[in-house]
Amino acid sequence: MFRATSSRSLLVAIAARRPPQTVFSTVRVRFNSSTSIHARLKQDLKDAMRSKLKLKLNVIKGILSDLTYAEKNPQQAAAAGGNGFSKDLDSDVATIIQKAIKRRQESIESFRQNCRDDLADIEQQEIAILQQYLPKQLTDEQIETAALSVMKRLG
Numbered sequence: 001m002f003r004a005t006s007s008r009s010l011l012v013a014i015a016a017r018r019p020p021q022t023v024f025s026t027v028r029v030r031f032n033s034s035t036s037i038h039a040r041l042k043q044d045l046k047d048a049m050r051s052k053l054k055l056k057l058n059v060i061k062g063i064l065s066d067l068t069y070a071e072k073n074p075q076q077a078a079a080a081g082g083n084g085f086s087k088d089l090d091s092d093v094a095t096i097i098q099k100a101i102k103r104r105q106e107s108i109e110s111f112r113q114n115c116r117d118d119l120a121d122i123e124q125q126e127i128a129i130l131q132q133y134l135p136k137q138l139t140d141e142q143i144e145t146a147a148l149s150v151m152k153r154l155g
Helices: 007-017 037-051 054-072 074-079 090-113 117-131 140-154
Strands: none
Touching: 037 054, 037 090, 054 090, 054 117, 090 117
């Protein structure tokens, strides 16, 4: 071993023997269609923590809290047809996210009526974050085209 004559030299000697610190880098995980929305939320929560994105972090924490509440709430199970709520089903998670978006849209209307555009802008940014987790919505033209093709097939 070694002999230290003072506390400072002891600290220097200990620090010299310590392995180098590991540096964490943000690793983006590519999600394919088989990755659930809940798994994406958990991974993005970690990324937001590492990147120190407070708004995104708060939004994701809120949604994960809503999901946990919905899973434990017996009324939610009855509303889902008795099968219960599952974080693993994208349809259940998407329903919770859509409710959160609707809540924020109502808040935006209220904020705009009360001349609080700063708060309305924050809510709008939160909606943009939440919409990343929902499947892409069809446009009116795409829906009309699909309906016409079904009508032609059926006669």
